[in-house]
Amino acid sequence: MRKFTVLAVTLAAASPAHAAKGPFFSLANTDFVVLISFIVFIGVLVYFNVPTLLSGMLDKRAEGIKSELDEARSIREEAQKLLASYERKQREVAEQSDRIVAHAREEAELAAEQAKKDLETSIARRLKTAEEQIAQAEARAVRDVRDRAAEMAVAVARDVIAGRMTAARGNELIDASIEEVGQKLH
Numbered sequence: 001m002r003k004f005t006v007l008a009v010t011l012a013a014a015s016p017a018h019a020a021k022g023p024f025f026s027l028a029n030t031d032f033v034v035l036i037s038f039i040v041f042i043g044v045l046v047y048f049n050v051p052t053l054l055s056g057m058l059d060k061r062a063e064g065i066k067s068e069l070d071e072a073r074s075i076r077e078e079a080q081k082l083l084a085s086y087e088r089k090q091r092e093v094a095e096q097s098d099r100i101v102a103h104a105r106e107e108a109e110l111a112a113e114q115a116k117k118d119l120e121t122s123i124a125r126r127l128k129t130a131e132e133q134i135a136q137a138e139a140r141a142v143r144d145v146r147d148r149a150a151e152m153a154v155a156v157a158r159d160v161i162a163g164r165m166t167a168a169r170g171n172e173l174i175d176a177s178i179e180e181v182g183q184k185l186h
Contacts, residue, residue, distance in 0.1 A: 024032055
């Protein structure tokens with residue numbers, strides 16, 4: 001406390017009215033008083049460990065900044081890893097979607113080819129069925145025509161034979177037929 005009193009008295013004695021008169025090492029010289037005040041101020045700062053406190057505060061602040069920089073650096077590295085992971089996943093998803101599309105195209109092409117084959121088979125089967133039906137219809141028509149022709153021929157032959165046949169001639173034909181059957185059976 002005594003030092004502060006001396007300092008206050010020294011500063012009060014060094015007023016602007018006494019400025020820079022006389023020798024330098026006099027309390028009347030303001031330059032000397034300022035020098036002494038500055039030296040006392042520095043001494044007070046050193047006495048109360050202000051430079052050490054300031055240095056500690058600056059060191060603490062530097063450590064805080066360094067830890068924040070380290071944390072920011074680690075966050076940045078983590079973000080880069082995360083970004084790389086998402087980009088890799090995006091590429092994988094894009095590749096997978098390309099594979100799915102290619103597989104779907106292949107399946108569609110195979111399905112189209114199979115449908116074409118099935119259609120060709122169905123058309124061939126229907127053509128064959130139609131041809132068989134036409135052949136059956138032709139055969140039926142030919143058979144009907146033959147049957148009708150046979151019926152007509154029998155009717156005409158009956159009419160012709162009935163017109164030309166006499167009783168004697170009929171008996172001769174019956175006897176000839178019986179002989180022929182008898183020969184064929186023995």
